Amino acid sequence: MSTVTRARALTHDNINPHVKRAQYAVRGELAVKSEEYRARLAKGDKTLPFDHVISANIGNPQQLDQKPITFFRQVLSILENPKLLEHEDVLLNALGYKPDVVERAKWLLSKVGSVGAYSASTGVPAIKQSVADFLERRDGFPADPADIYLSIGASSGVNTLLHIICAGPETGLLVPIPQYPLYTASLDVLNAKCVPYFLDESSNWDPEISNIKSSLASARKAGTDVRAIVVINPGNPTGATLPESDIRDIIELARQEKLVIIADEVYQTNIFKGEFVSFKKVLRQIQRENPDGKFDHVELASLHSISKGMVGECGHRGGYFEVCGFDPKVKDEIYKFVSITLCAPVIGQCLVEMMVNPPREGQPSYELYKQEYDQTFNSMYERATALYNAFVQMEGVECAEPQGSMYLFPSIKLPQKAIEAAEKEGREADEFYCLRLLDATGICLVPGSGFGQKENTLHFRTTFLAPGTDWVGRIVEFHKKFMDEYR
Amino acid sequence: MSTVTRARALTHDNINPHVKRAQYAVRGELAVKSEEYRARLAKGDKTLPFDHVISANIGNPQQLDQKPITFFRQVLSILENPKLLEHEDVLLNALGYKPDVVERAKWLLSKVGSVGAYSASTGVPAIKQSVADFLERRDGFPADPADIYLSIGASSGVNTLLHIICAGPETGLLVPIPQYPLYTASLDVLNAKCVPYFLDESSNWDPEISNIKSSLASARKAGTDVRAIVVINPGNPTGATLPESDIRDIIELARQEKLVIIADEVYQTNIFKGEFVSFKKVLRQIQRENPDGKFDHVELASLHSISKGMVGECGHRGGYFEVCGFDPKVKDEIYKFVSITLCAPVIGQCLVEMMVNPPREGQPSYELYKQEYDQTFNSMYERATALYNAFVQMEGVECAEPQGSMYLFPSIKLPQKAIEAAEKEGREADEFYCLRLLDATGICLVPGSGFGQKENTLHFRTTFLAPGTDWVGRIVEFHKKFMDEYR
Numbered sequence: 006m007s008t009v010t011r012a013r014a015l016t017h018d019n020i021n022p023h024v025k026r027a028q029y030a031v032r033g034e035l036a037v038k039s040e041e042y043r044a045r046l047a048k049g050d051k052t053l054p055f056d057h058v059i060s061a062n063i064g065n066p067q068q069l070d071q072k073p074i075t076f077f078r079q080v081l082s083i084l085e086n087p088k089l090l091e092h093e094d095v096l097l098n099a100l101g102y103k104p105d106v107v108e109r110a111k112w113l114l115s116k117v118g119s120v121g122a123y124s125a126s127t128g129v130p131a132i133k134q135s136v137a138d139f140l141e142r143r144d145g146f147p148a149d150p151a152d153i154y155l156s157i158g159a160s161s162g163v164n165t166l167l168h169i170i171c172a173g174p175e176t177g178l179l180v181p182i183p184q185y186p187l188y189t190a191s192l193d194v195l196n197a198k199c200v201p202y203f204l205d206e207s208s209n210w211d212p213e214i215s216n217i218k219s220s221l222a223s224a225r226k227a228g229t230d231v232r233a234i235v236v237i238n239p240g241n242p243t244g245a246t247l248p249e250s251d252i253r254d255i256i257e258l259a260r261q262e263k264l265v266i267i268a269d270e271v272y273q274t275n276i277f278k279g280e281f282v283s284f285k286k287v288l289r290q291i292q293r294e295n296p297d298g299k300f301d302h303v304e305l306a307s308l309h310s311i312s313k314g315m316v317g318e319c320g321h322r323g324g325y326f327e328v329c330g331f332d333p334k335v336k337d338e339i340y341k342f343v344s345i346t347l348c349a350p351v352i353g354q355c356l357v358e359m360m361v362n363p364p365r366e367g368q369p370s371y372e373l374y375k376q377e378y379d380q381t382f383n384s385m386y387e388r389a390t391a392l393y394n395a396f397v398q399m400e401g402v403e404c405a406e407p408q409g410s411m412y413l414f415p416s417i418k419l420p421q422k423a424i425e426a427a428e429k430e431g432r433e434a435d436e437f438y439c440l441r442l443l444d445a446t447g448i449c450l451v452p453g454s455g456f457g458q459k460e461n462t463l464h465f466r467t468t469f470l471a472p473g474t475d476w477v478g479r480i481v482e483f484h485k486k487f488m489d490e491y492r
Numbered sequence: 493m494s495t496v497t498r499a500r501a502l503t504h505d506n507i508n509p510h511v512k513r514a515q516y517a518v519r520g521e522l523a524v525k526s527e528e529y530r531a532r533l534a535k536g537d538k539t540l541p542f543d544h545v546i547s548a549n550i551g552n553p554q555q556l557d558q559k560p561i562t563f564f565r566q567v568l569s570i571l572e573n574p575k576l577l578e579h580e581d582v583l584l585n586a587l588g589y590k591p592d593v594v595e596r597a598k599w600l601l602s603k604v605g606s607v608g609a610y611s612a613s614t615g616v617p618a619i620k621q622s623v624a625d626f627l628e629r630r631d632g633f634p635a636d637p638a639d640i641y642l643s644i645g646a647s648s649g650v651n652t653l654l655h656i657i658c659a660g661p662e663t664g665l666l667v668p669i670p671q672y673p674l675y676t677a678s679l680d681v682l683n684a685k686c687v688p689y690f691l692d693e694s695s696n697w698d699p700e701i702s703n704i705k706s707s708l709a710s711a712r713k714a715g716t717d718v719r720a721i722v723v724i725n726p727g728n729p730t731g732a733t734l735p736e737s738d739i740r741d742i743i744e745l746a747r748q749e750k751l752v753i754i755a756d757e758v759y760q761t762n763i764f765k766g767e768f769v770s771f772k773k774v775l776r777q778i779q780r781e782n783p784d785g786k787f788d789h790v791e792l793a794s795l796h797s798i799s800k801g802m803v804g805e806c807g808h809r810g811g812y813f814e815v816c817g818f819d820p821k822v823k824d825e826i827y828k829f830v831s832i833t834l835c836a837p838v839i840g841q842c843l844v845e846m847m848v849n850p851p852r853e854g855q856p857s858y859e860l861y862k863q864e865y866d867q868t869f870n871s872m873y874e875r876a877t878a879l880y881n882a883f884v885q886m887e888g889v890e891c892a893e894p895q896g897s898m899y900l901f902p903s904i905k906l907p908q909k910a911i912e913a914a915e916k917e918g919r920e921a922d923e924f925y926c927l928r929l930l931d932a933t934g935i936c937l938v939p940g941s942g943f944g945q946k947e948n949t950l951h952f953r954t955t956f957l958a959p960g961t962d963w964v965g966r967i968v969e970f971h972k973k974f975m976d977e978y979r
Binding site: 012013014015016017019020021022024025027029031032033036037040044063065066067068073075078079081082083084085086088089092095099100117118119120121122123124125126130157158160161164168169170171172173187190191194232233263264265302304312317318319320321322330331332334335338340341342344345346347348349350351352353 | 504576817
């Protein structure tokens, strides 16, 4: 070995194989390429066949057109610079801040101290209380702040829960397919097993209990210690909302089979069709219906986030999860685990507080809040509908009506020649399609293979956040050309 | 089994054993107890022998007395509420914002878009460029933004690096003892090995190269695949700053032995004695001195944070790390790993930008910035000195003069009777001492056993952030009584 070409300590061959195995298509090759296109355009490159990039790969509302809620941001401006409170008259008169903005900022500051200080590891106690109050209003059952953990978006909550649950390579978690790839990626990093259960596309992505049971049985037979089931409701990427009966079935299954339920409920306000019912509410109802206590130890962890809904504050990285029925000694380990990373961003915690406790009717900021909230909601629905109307007219594309979350997840049938061309490049056919779309139009989607899908089916996921209809037209036009080329 | 007492899926016996093994004393039993005392006092409890709790267990400046830098927070207030820019005259005239505040906010908004949007996974490109510019000014050598990763405080940077490096139970990292327990805790969670090297207390906590070499040799002999060395400079908990000669020795060792250097430099501005020299600077100098290229592939990752120094913005969870000499394919895996958690808080990223690019001489906000910066610096030094003066007069206590970071780490000799009393409770003697101190005074320290220490030595770590001298007097008084009781 020459001294000049001293080998490194770390090579792609010797680093953590579990990290290497993980896949996260939402920010994978296509997203990276789209950022390169964006950078080229910003530098004045005129050689591309489009003049801007549309990131429809990730639910990032404020990157596109969604405006932050004024009340939230006014409060945050005071939390960041509490000296503004020395000029209350200027805030109220010259800047138009309402009195409840000032009041909320003062209250939060009295509970938080400085937003520049670490909070307690699981979050600011008063904010956890506020979350508990919200859960009680939402579900009609009490919640205990000691069961609530503020997190760095919902992602870090999932990371914490999986770290606790996964004890070794034999641990398995039931994960819906298609799913948000955070779950499979985190299980890969933790060297634990994903036990897939397929959602039934023909029946509005329903999680058929018989499917789940058979997945569970075969995994256990093969020696996997299946301990938990992930449910994403409303669905990502599917957008479907679970009816209460399905939630009941899953809770009954969890009881029978000793499974922790991880209920990812971050899209709970993004619903166009159906109604959101929380796992917590149904669990408490079932517990009340069963005074013999046989549901008392069902373990549920439910997650929420400020990144989605009409809040859309992804960049502030806030969220929480609530646990029910967990062993106190397990909760001690959750405490220790989160304490190693010190605390969630305090400004994000304050946003969680305002999300769960927004201005109420009769309060000075209510009217504007309501108006902004409704406008965002309606505008998302309009965009989703425009996109849906375009998709259903496209050859070989089938798409369910917009139901919720921030996504449409149409299936596509591609010509054999396209499938072969993809194979030649060593790609999945839907990945090949999305890559061609990006190169031709600057629109970045995520292929269905990034979420998992039944064999011999192809899909893509798109957010419906981007404004305007021009980009929708670009997809239609591309699709036609693509189909003609490979027919 | 009764149906009523259905066992849970998760018990303390079956959850992740690696999480269970991890210890993090900075927020361990004592910190939890201190928070309980704080809550009791807040509720009006008069039965405690003290009327407030002092959290000297964690470097959390703004929880105590440190004021945020006005320029930073004014800019953040605009980033949170960009509508303030519609009232520029009010900002400038009625609220006293300087023109460079408005200018910086506009610039950051032009680069970030909304602080409520996810940024690129490794951080906002313009902020990474700003960090690179800072590193070039600091070290006199160019830095590449593509080598910079913005993180959720330095802790998440460490977490990322260790996830990449640790490939299995046989992977080992050299870690100084005493150390900040993030390192041992993260290695435990990852089921990798801590290979301790002891710092020499008698020689100002010097990392003797011969010690490191012998630790490395025995670990490798025992089959451990030692891949990296952690260096904390300035030291935590020791406060000691490494002279350039030590840094050179460590880089030479890393080259010879193929070790990645992880340089934790979060206290780089908290220096009272000595001078900070970055690993990056020394590495580049050595590379220039060795045109044969034999140092070209030395792998260095250095970390910095907004939580420490005169910034002290812990709650905003911002930081970055820079890698040098890493294999591009390894960097691809770092990208993928951080993309799974989407991005660091964008407001924290903006604070990183301002930390590395504060107001400069001649700019409108410079004078106040300088005054605030110096005042915080001087005040920390005064507090450290007051504490030091108290410690050196205490029986059995030896303490080095304040050197840097935010801590003093005195050694204590306790009477045999106290050691036996601790043993009876199944505790380390220094933990026993700190617990008694907390119960008697409300002051929360961290026992030396939480950082690691040579056998038959005892220490504690205290921050010197709390204002006033009253609490110092309480420690002195407690110590006297404790020694008398157990003599």
